[in-house]
Amino acid sequence: MRELVRKIKVKSVLNKQKFVDDWFLSSYSINPYSNCSFNCIYCYTRGSKYGEHQVPSLAVKINAPEVLVRQLKNRARKREYGFIAFGSATDPYLPVEKDLKITRELLMIILRFKFSVNLLTRSPLILRDLDILKKIGEKARIPKELEGKMDTGVVLSFSFSTTDEKLARIFEPGVPSLKKRLDTLKKCKDAGFTVGAVFMPLLPFLSDSEEHLDKMFKDVKENGADFVLASGLTLYGDGPHDCKTRYYEVLEEHFPELVPKTRAIFGKSSAPSHKYQKELYQRFLGLCRKYQIRNKIY
Numbered sequence: 001m002r003e004l005v006r007k008i009k010v011k012s013v014l015n016k017q018k019f020v021d022d023w024f025l026s027s028y029s030i031n032p033y034s035n036c037s038f039n040c041i042y043c044y045t046r047g048s049k050y051g052e053h054q055v056p057s058l059a060v061k062i063n064a065p066e067v068l069v070r071q072l073k074n075r076a077r078k079r080e081y082g083f084i085a086f087g088s089a090t091d092p093y094l095p096v097e098k099d100l101k102i103t104r105e106l107l108m109i110i111l112r113f114k115f116s117v118n119l120l121t122r123s124p125l126i127l128r129d130l131d132i133l134k135k136i137g138e139k140a141r142i143p144k145e146l147e148g149k150m151d152t153g154v155v156l157s158f159s160f161s162t163t164d165e166k167l168a169r170i171f172e173p174g175v176p177s178l179k180k181r182l183d184t185l186k187k188c189k190d191a192g193f194t195v196g197a198v199f200m201p202l203l204p205f206l207s208d209s210e211e212h213l214d215k216m217f218k219d220v221k222e223n224g225a226d227f228v229l230a231s232g233l234t235l236y237g238d239g240p241h242d243c244k245t246r247y248y249e250v251l252e253e254h255f256p257e258l259v260p261k262t263r264a265i266f267g268k269s270s271a272p273s274h275k276y277q278k279e280l281y282q283r284f285l286g287l288c289r290k291y292q293i294r295n296k297i298y
């Protein structure tokens, strides 16, 4: 069935971040779509976190290309080069992108103005755009703060909250299969790109154990990941579309025994306890050493 998508016009599409992102190295972000049809249960971009109780309804920013030309022309004139992150609030390769090609159009504009990109996705549709991404990698002006550290203007990252297909179907019902994601990672690596796996969010008592994480590292290492980034789950809001509500509903249905344990590590906070996060990070670092894989992009 064809996905319904509204068309909206925006005044700005290039968001300037206050600081360069430590994880993704980005100074800017772009989201070609509003909302995300992949519908991950733990996704905090829907619901009330951003000030309103959004009903998930996908929209394409139809005038994004003309707005981006204006915004990048201005930034390039001031030589404010930097990495532009795709994938912070919506996946840039949703099924509708196949026909709409808005992400592709935006990448062509980025190539024209010689900016760099860090593209985070869960979809094999990214393979369609490797031709443009290759050119961006060759032509981009590396931002000053990354000179000598980065030798390419393109980083391709793939997200995983698990590499267990059954678990993924429960928590990421609309996302392409893990096999497809891992195959795509490998194809991007084989095409010569810097590629990484983003384990975000790791699901408490489901995908955060030493054993489960070990398998995730093994899977992404075998498929060519140059680096892995990871973080725990965050849960926001009490409204019907909020990720906290949805996450506990799904947990109650599939893993009721984990509800009290999960509530205990969160308490009243949106993030798990400091102790939990510290232990998770230690496990993660240990596995980076074991698999000889970087815990940052460069």
Ligand code: SF4
Binding pocket: 036, 037, 038, 039, 040, 042, 043, 044, 045, 088, 089, 090, 091, 122
């Ligand atoms: S792919 Fe990312 S943005 Fe889309 S629903 Fe999943 S977590 Fe949210």
